[in-house]
Amino acid sequence: MGISTESIVSYGDTPVDPVICSICHGILWKPVTCAECESTYCGECIDTWLQTANGKTCPKCGCEFKGIRVSRVLLQLLSKLQIRCGHTPNGCAEVLFYDALQNHLLECKYEVRCSKCAALYRKEQGHDRNDCLEKQMKDQNDAFQTRLTDQQVVIQNLEKQMKDQTAEFEKKLAQHQDALQELQRLGQNLQNENNKHQGKSF
Ligand SMILES: [Zn+2]
Numbered sequence: 001m002g003i004s005t006e007s008i009v010s011y012g013d014t015p016v017d018p019v020i021c022s023i024c025h026g027i028l029w030k031p032v033t034c035a036e037c038e039s040t041y042c043g044e045c046i047d048t049w050l051q052t053a054n055g056k057t058c059p060k061c062g063c064e065f066k067g068i069r070v071s072r073v074l075l076q077l078l079s080k081l082q083i084r085c086g087h088t089p090n091g092c093a094e095v096l097f098y099d100a101l102q103n104h105l106l107e108c109k110y111e112v113r114c115s116k117c118a119a120l121y122r123k124e125q126g127h128d129r130n131d132c133l134e135k136q137m138k139d140q141n142d143a144f145q146t147r148l149t150d151q152q153v154v155i156q157n158l159e160k161q162m163k164d165q166t167a168e169f170e171k172k173l174a175q176h177q178d179a180l181q182e183l184q185r186l187g188q189n190l191q192n193e194n195n196k197h198q199g200k201s202f
């Protein structure tokens, strides 16, 4: 997701259009450019786009998307933007140039990421043992659910295989029974012929 245009304090002399992501309509964040049409999207936006049912194509030109590095000109346009830290709701009032924002977000004291459970929390609010355990348990539960679903798929596949094999076996059995009947019929015919011949010779 791009940066909300609401957090832009100043565009400097940068025009708005070239720095907007046409997928999320925010300011381009960690952008990637289409090799074909040179449209630029946030890295995350285009990744999500490519992973969904939209195919592997560029939303703008429809060509198979191949990402290239963003042009120097665009990087320069972006570097002039002044942005309020996205953690403003948590109390951070810092305004940073575009290029400094990424580092600030990593160290902004108004939002901290727990190294144990990866939860985000406000420094002044804290994140105690109970919060952490709760999040860890939820993550574990989610992981377990995913594994369970995977196992169910495996079982379904095995069941399908077994069904196919049974069907194949039944088909072969029927063929053998037909062949056996044919043999019995031939045997009977031979017997009849034999009887006829015997009848003649006496
Ligand atoms: Zn975007």
Ligand SMILES: [Zn+2]
Residues within 6 Å of the ligand: 034, 035, 036, 037, 038, 039, 058, 059, 060, 061, 062, 063
């Ligand atoms: Zn394109």
Ligand SMILES: [Zn+2]
Residues within 6 Å of the ligand: 085, 086, 087, 092, 093, 094, 104, 108, 109, 110
């Ligand atoms: Zn901040």
Ligand SMILES: [Zn+2]
Residues within 6 Å of the ligand: 114, 115, 116, 117, 118, 119, 127, 131, 132, 133, 135
């Ligand atoms: Zn935690």
